[in-house]
Amino acid sequence: MSTATPVIRRRMAVLLVAVVVTSVLGLVMSLLFPLDLESDAATLRAEVASGREAVRWILVLGAVNLVVGVCALALAGLLLVPARGAVAATFGAVAMWLGGAFYAVGVGGWAEAFPTATHPALDASASQELVAELVADPARLFATAGTGAGLVALGTVLLSVGLWRARTVPRWVPAVAAVSIVLTFVFPTAGPVGLLVETPVAVSSIAIGWYAWRRITAGAQTPVLIAPGAH
Numbered sequence: 001m002s003t004a005t006p007v008i009r010r011r012m013a014v015l016l017v018a019v020v021v022t023s024v025l026g027l028v029m030s031l032l033f034p035l036d037l038e039s040d041a042a043t044l045r046a047e048v049a050s051g052r053e054a055v056r057w058i059l060v061l062g063a064v065n066l067v068v069g070v071c072a073l074a075l076a077g078l079l080l081v082p083a084r085g086a087v088a089a090t091f092g093a094v095a096m097w098l099g100g101a102f103y104a105v106g107v108g109g110w111a112e113a114f115p116t117a118t119h120p121a122l123d124a125s126a127s128q129e130l131v132a133e134l135v136a137d138p139a140r141l142f143a144t145a146g147t148g149a150g151l152v153a154l155g156t157v158l159l160s161v162g163l164w165r166a167r168t169v170p171r172w173v174p175a176v177a178a179v180s181i182v183l184t185f186v187f188p189t190a191g192p193v194g195l196l197v198e199t200p201v202a203v204s205s206i207a208i209g210w211y212a213w214r215r216i217t218a219g220a221q222t223p224v225l226i227a228p229g230a231h
Helices: 006-032 041-049 052-079 086-117 124-135 138-166 172-183 191-217
Strands: none
Touching (some): 006 052, 041 052, 041 086, 041 124, 086 124, 172 191
């Protein structure tokens, strides 16, 4: 019989819903991602100009969705690592939270920069020059969002190590989480291919949220974030 209080059950239900909803929306966003940042400036300008407001809001909502999802997933993971593996899980969660912030800032910048560069008040040549300037330096363009994505990936791997050592979930869950997040750096994460790449990420995330909900609502104690000797 569950010993969890109604308040704890409600909080865990909210956490589970957050993980599930953001995971599913992440799959939708992979199909809707509006920018092909590898295309030439003229093509990219035409794509953005044809739906400036849609581009802006898809990017903004995608960034917000990732931040909420990453924060919820990291918390769910911590709840599943009470002692053994807690150090790896804790540092992983912190890296995920920091990465989500960096990613949101970077993608939020795209959400304003590209629609502004294609504003109807600008003539075609000036607009294309601005877009060309934005994509001329990939290192600068991807610096913030790329740093965020890298930290989220590193954090997910560390969290997976903690889950693997804690053995509070089936071993396939952290294995899929770690492998699938690494694959997002190998394959495109937008379009139909992106949907295939992101699906294992979503499945492992939902599994972590589910097992956290089940564990805590069954009356398990809340975790010690960094337990002495739990390396």
